[in-house]
Amino acid sequence: MGSTTEVDYDAIVIGAGFAGLRTLYELRSRGLSVKGFEKGSDVGGTWYWNRYPGARTDSEAWVYIMNISKELNSEWTWSERLPGQAEVQRYLHHIADRFNLRQQFEFNTRIASAEYNSDRNVWTVTTSTGQSYTSTFLITASGPLSSQRRPPFDGLDSFQGKWYQTSSWPKEGVDLVGKRVAVIGTGATGVQVIPIVAHEAESLTVFQRTPNYVIPGRNHSISPELLGEIRRNYDQVWNQARGHVFGLAYSPADRTVADVNEAEHQEVLERGWETGGFRFVFESFDDVLLDPKSNEAMAEFVRNKIRTIVKDKKTAELLSPKYPFLAKRPPLGHFYYEAYNRPNVKLVDISDNPIKELTPKGIRTQSGDEYEFDVIIFAIGFDVATGALTDMDIRGRDHTSLSEKWSKTLETFLGITVPGFPNLFMASGPQSPFANIPVCIDHEVNFIGRAISDLRQHGHTKMEPTEAAALQWATHVEESFKATLLGSSSAKVHSWYVGANVPGKPQNVQFYFGGVGNYFAQIEKEAAAGFPSFEKS
Numbered sequence: 001m002g003s004t005t006e007v008d009y010d011a012i013v014i015g016a017g018f019a020g021l022r023t024l025y026e027l028r029s030r031g032l033s034v035k036g037f038e039k040g041s042d043v044g045g046t047w048y049w050n051r052y053p054g055a056r057t058d059s060e061a062w063v064y065i066m067n068i069s070k071e072l073n074s075e076w077t078w079s080e081r082l083p084g085q086a087e088v089q090r091y092l093h094h095i096a097d098r099f100n101l102r103q104q105f106e107f108n109t110r111i112a113s114a115e116y117n118s119d120r121n122v123w124t125v126t127t128s129t130g131q132s133y134t135s136t137f138l139i140t141a142s143g144p145l146s147s148q149r150r151p152p153f154d155g156l157d158s159f160q161g162k163w164y165q166t167s168s169w170p171k172e173g174v175d176l177v178g179k180r181v182a183v184i185g186t187g188a189t190g191v192q193v194i195p196i197v198a199h200e201a202e203s204l205t206v207f208q209r210t211p212n213y214v215i216p217g218r219n220h221s222i223s224p225e226l227l228g229e230i231r232r233n234y235d236q237v238w239n240q241a242r243g244h245v246f247g248l249a250y251s252p253a254d255r256t257v258a259d260v261n262e263a264e265h266q267e268v269l270e271r272g273w274e275t276g277g278f279r280f281v282f283e284s285f286d287d288v289l290l291d292p293k294s295n296e297a298m299a300e301f302v303r304n305k306i307r308t309i310v311k312d313k314k315t316a317e318l319l320s321p322k323y324p325f326l327a328k329r330p331p332l333g334h335f336y337y338e339a340y341n342r343p344n345v346k347l348v349d350i351s352d353n354p355i356k357e358l359t360p361k362g363i364r365t366q367s368g369d370e371y372e373f374d375v376i377i378f379a380i381g382f383d384v385a386t387g388a389l390t391d392m393d394i395r396g397r398d399h400t401s402l403s404e405k406w407s408k409t410l411e412t413f414l415g416i417t418v419p420g421f422p423n424l425f426m427a428s429g430p431q432s433p434f435a436n437i438p439v440c441i442d443h444e445v446n447f448i449g450r451a452i453s454d455l456r457q458h459g460h461t462k463m464e465p466t467e468a469a470a471l472q473w474a475t476h477v478e479e480s481f482k483a484t485l486l487g488s489s490s491a492k493v494h495s496w497y498v499g500a501n502v503p504g505k506p507q508n509v510q511f512y513f514g515g516v517g518n519y520f521a522q523i524e525k526e527a528a529a530g531f532p533s534f535e536k537s
């Protein structure tokens with residue numbers, strides 16, 4: 001069974017983060033010969049690259065897991081509700097060692113291109129140093145938030161201080177003590193970095209284009225009692241996350257804004273705020289993404305918190321978003337707003353006065369104001385979802401590249417496969433759910449494994465989704481987005497949900513917002529029916 005053409009491996013996997021490790025484990029368990037390639041010098045993916053100060057998960061530890069073995073779940077001890085970068089990295093190292101995954105990866109190896117040969121039904125994958133390898137199946141696990149954007153400012157090379165990007169933070173760290181530091185960007189990354197830098201640097205200037213609704217993370221250590229309870233109920237916890245719209249182990253609030261009076265409403269939000277994390281968002285009211293009244297009430301509640309915490313009135317107002325709650329992915333903060341009360345921290349609003357250029361001494365805005373720095377930290381986000389894939393030259397059946405295909409319209413089937421690209425599978429690809437990623441990866445990779453096993457069991461060697469199935473999925477992705485308040489939001493202007501943060505990128509909904517539970521039901525239906533949306537031969 002399998003390909004009749006001679007290949008180096010049954011499958012090649014690109015990336016050694018959560019998705020790559022999970023894929024390698026899955027396919028190897030199904031008897032395939034698998035080789036992995038990873039740009040970094042070790043496993044970790046996001047957690048390998050994003051070592052910036054303050055980096056930690058926004059999902060609770062107990063759902064930030066690889067659910068491949070009961071023993072793993074009961075032997076690994078998370079120390080915090082929202083584990084830090086080093087701890088997640090240790091977890092992934094542990095998995096790589098415990099399941100002997102590391103030796104099947106080639107590290108320090110960037111994949112430059114991958115090309116499908118129709119006559120031979122073979123993928124040829126070529127590294128940036130020109131080494132080529134062949135396989136029947138190609139699985140990308142390159143991450144939805146991994147293609148970093150180079151700072152798009154003129155004069156970058158003229159800056160005489162040091163500049164860093166959070167998503168390629170030096171392994172040895174950066175000493176900021178006594179330095180005048182700038183942070184550009186106030187997304188989830190900037191929000192994590194800012195309070196830590198504020199403590200270390202002599203001065204910190206934050207350049208904010210759009211404020212965010214920052215929810216307190218309320219991180220805490222995990223007590224032995226809590227750990228015991230989670231371990232005893234792991235299946236239940238996992239099932240809860242599988243069924244939750246964003247893949248978190250939360251219960252529905254079972255109430256909408258219409259069910260309560262004003263006092264009860266505030267009480268519920270107050271309780272949620274104290275609990276912190278995404279529980280505030282998802283366990284307070286179920287209609288926050290659907291009912292403008294519920295949404296605005298939550299938004300105003302957060303604005304009031306900002307006004308209470310931040311002492312300087314003007315700064316508080318600048319930090320208060322005016323667009324609908326959740327229109328941007330709300331970051332979790334760890335004393336984020338409090339940082340602005342420090343005398344060494346200053347906020348510069350660049351919403352109407354953008355950064356024009358970097359100068360030898362620092363940053364100049366459109367109005368001509370110049371700010372001097374020793375260090376500039378860019379936390380300006382990613383070319384999300386498609387970026388890491390189009391960065392590689394991946395060419396399918398008729399020699400078209402993914403980049404060319406998606407410049408017209410973003411089309412995938414279930415966010416996992418693409419018409420015209422036989423035997424290509426994407427773990428966490430574009431149009432897959434916007435959610436707690438490890439839960440999604442687990443199911444997507446299982447789907448990929450089942451698809452390949454099914455194909456081989458039927459004596460076939462090639463599968464490709466039909467155009468009709470992909471079109472239907474793309475339409476469903478668009479409609480699901482528009483059915484929420486996200487689709488009509490005023491923040492869509494820079495929103496990476498639709499790719500608007502990257503100049504020139506075609507604007508399409510990049511993720512599936514129809515809910516994790518819905519998504520899993522659809523991939524399960526496809527798999528259970530024997531993959532009817534694919535052409536196989």
Ligand code: N01
Pocket residue numbers: 055056057058059145152184185186187188189190192207208209210329350355379380381382494495496501
């Ligand atoms: O990136 P972002 P991120 N001039 O794109 C600003 C995940 N994550 O890395 O909003 C000036 O959200 C930009 O401004 P605006 C998580 O899913 C997870 O912070 O476009 N400013 C924005 O403020 C997250 O949502 C975790 O107007 C410019 C910022 O830079 C996702 O990654 C931790 C600019 C970019 O924010 C991305 O978050 C961290 C310009 N030219 C991240 N260009 C955890 O769960 C951009 N900006 C742990």
